[in-house]
Amino acid sequence: MDGRVFMPADQFVLKVNSRCDLACDHCYVYESADQSWHGRPIAVSPEVVSRTAQRIAEHVKTHELDSVEVVLHGGEPLLCGVAGLRRILGELAAALGGLCRLDLRVHTNGVLLTEKFCELFDAHGVHVGVSLDGDRAANDRHRRYRDGRSSYDQAVRAVELLGTDRFRHLYAGLLCTIDVANDPIAVYESLLRLSPPRVDFLLPHATWDSPPVRTAASGTDYADWLIEIFDRWQADGNPVGIRTFDSIIATLAGGQSSTEALGLAPVAMVVIETDGTYEQADSLKVTYAGAPETGLDVFRHSLDTVIEHPGVAARQRGLASLSATCRQCPVVTSCGGGMYAHRYREGSQFDNPSVYCGDLIKLIEHVKDTLPHVTPALRRATHVISDGAFAELAAGLGGAEAIGQLTQAQRSLRRALLTAVYHEGVSAPAVPVAVRERMRGAWQVLAMSGGDRLAVPRALGALDSVLGHPYLRAWAVRCLERLRRVAGDGYAGGDGQISGAGGDGRGSGVSLAADLGHLGAIAAAVAIRGQARARVAVPVTSGAVHLPGLGRLVVEPVAAESAAVLPPGADARWALVEVDADWVRVRVGANGVRLPRPSLLAGEPCRVEPCEADGTVAVSSDGLLSSHGLSARWEPVRVLAAPGIRVALEDTDPYRDCHQWQAAPRLTDAEFARWQNCFALAWREIQANHGAYGPALAAGLGVLTPMVATSAGQDVGSAARQAFGALAAALPAGPVTMALLLIQEFQHVKLGAVLDLFDLCDPADKRLYKAPWRAESKPLEWLLQGAYAQLAVSEFWRARARLGEDDQARAARRYERSRARTAAAIAMLAGSGSLTPLGERVADQMRKAISAERLS
């Protein structure tokens, strides 16, 4: 056993041109020990492209690959010209387009990039990476034409072209080769100014026989250089993905590196030269003449044969392929021995640590010390539910302790979701630059004032409070689903505002830009609750600026002039929210209003004032305050209260419309009073007659959302899987019905949270099941959800029937019907053969509970 995991290739580097229009003196292709480029065709031939495409297709079929990545590389690939690249891309698309997802990339020095190239790349979905070593001084140190001219202006022009709205979605990022003579912060800042979606800093290729330039007394010049950038990157709140840092952090946390330069993951890459020969990693050119060769080519050999080649196999053996020194090193899972080529020394060949070993250890240790939470993040316990709590929940009940355990797991989920929205939002090429910048501004507020480990408890409490809002998860999931749908589909939509459903609709008209911009609203709410200063952009959706959990400021621009003078980061469809100790200022366009922060926090109806310099004010008959061009009205989230329970009546949140029926618009004061009255009486009914369900509701129900009543006047209630802690309902006819709706729908909330933690049904069972209470058939998990809710319905009517009140007979009939349905559903679940052991335990507890119920 050699420790090798056979891994099919899924990344192919196709050398389409073996020459370059620059003469960079640090280039590994032309300035290294291997000079094989001299004897190769300048451009790849149609025959080589065709055979390469066929070989990849053959490999995809053999190994049933879902996706492959093809990188057009050189030399300089743009030397093929637009027509040449069109033929190559057409050939690849024809051979692979219907077989698997084809991730096409090109890496260029940029100097030849034009709109024509970009249009071609757009047509084929080719992402473009550019080499740039920093600012002009840094870049000109190596990246020059053969006659010594600078390439900086041309490269920057190319990057700026990629940064335009038209081509932004093609912009993959920047590669910067390190020269420790350059100022690292100047390099970092200059690259950041070009708004790349991703950056990487590459160690210049070197071996023990040809070591890197070093001048520092520390002997770790490259670590010192990268650490300066890492610290600044951390201080900036990680404004851009930096592949080296991301990979170190990911590997420290038990994940995967995203570069061959780090980590122990097997290499699954094959290089195809312009003459059709297969090569190992082309970085091996720096070791010795002929090092990358395999002796194989696309005309005679399959890709499986290449993977079997000893040189490729050596890079798929993980830890087993490393030197004895590396195998015993505490940071080996992160560094992975470094770049394979960097281990080379004549004699011992690759059986050495990297020539950058000292740098890698120092950098990785620094990252580990700086981010102490990263390493243990995935090694410590996952969330669990205690035996006692699980037994209660399985029986259809569960008290405050059980709900508390479910709530804690939701906290982890929401933090991960919030972070994923930011991480994927600012990394997605399809997201406009302005939106990314707004997201970065919001994240700075969240990460630095609301969630930093040095933050005061008040700030941490503010973050938890805002993240605890049920619709934060609904928003995050919506954003992630949309981001993943638009990946590869181009522009994600303008900075637009909501466009449908009369401002309180189901949100389908909200642009992705506005959805992502809601991160600013979350940050503003955290700042307000945490008494931190902040300045963030917040989208105006449904004609309002929303502050989740607090309420919304309805704004109606009445003068077109407001769009004429816009502060940076704001326009007619975005508001700028500024928070300080006393006030929350909201500016839309050139005008603004302010609200007293204490009143916002107290949930009080509060006065809206003009910002200090905005002149005269008038209050219109409908309560809107007008300040020059801006009218505004604050609508706070109101609270339904009864002894032992407080629940927010949510009729402002733009993401509340995730339930089965349509959310109702903002309630009038009179309507709210009816809800309050009904809720208080319903709670009294629960406390008096269904006390076993009270503690869970008091502990876990945070939000009640009014829905539009159906035309038939039926009682409707709803829970949403992505909104733990929220229920929605149309105002029922009376408190008993509301009590039933609360109990029944909260069953779905509880079980949904359990299903977030555990598989109760075999996900492989695709059969549909017909529940005793519905005409249609649905998956097993749906049947489980229904049975779990019916268990509580049955118990509810049993309790009502035993009261001996006017509706006793009706309650008894309903009890018998619910009990029969529940028992039948539990029998179907048990007989499905598709419950997991834990699912069987739930079904068993439910069966015992229903069996124990007696009417008298």
Added chain:
Amino acid sequence: MVSTEELRSPFPSAIIDLRDVPLAEMQALGSDVLGRAIGRVLPDSSAPPVPVAAFQSSI
């Protein structure tokens, strides 16, 4: 506050405990780690593919 360390369950859940990881460090966990953390919430749309030991000279 519920301490997960004090509890015992017959089946450990798939949800990693991230409650006290500062947000700034959460972001640095990367899409691979975050993808695993939220995989049960978005089961049908896994995180964007992360190349395994990907070619260094392109991005």
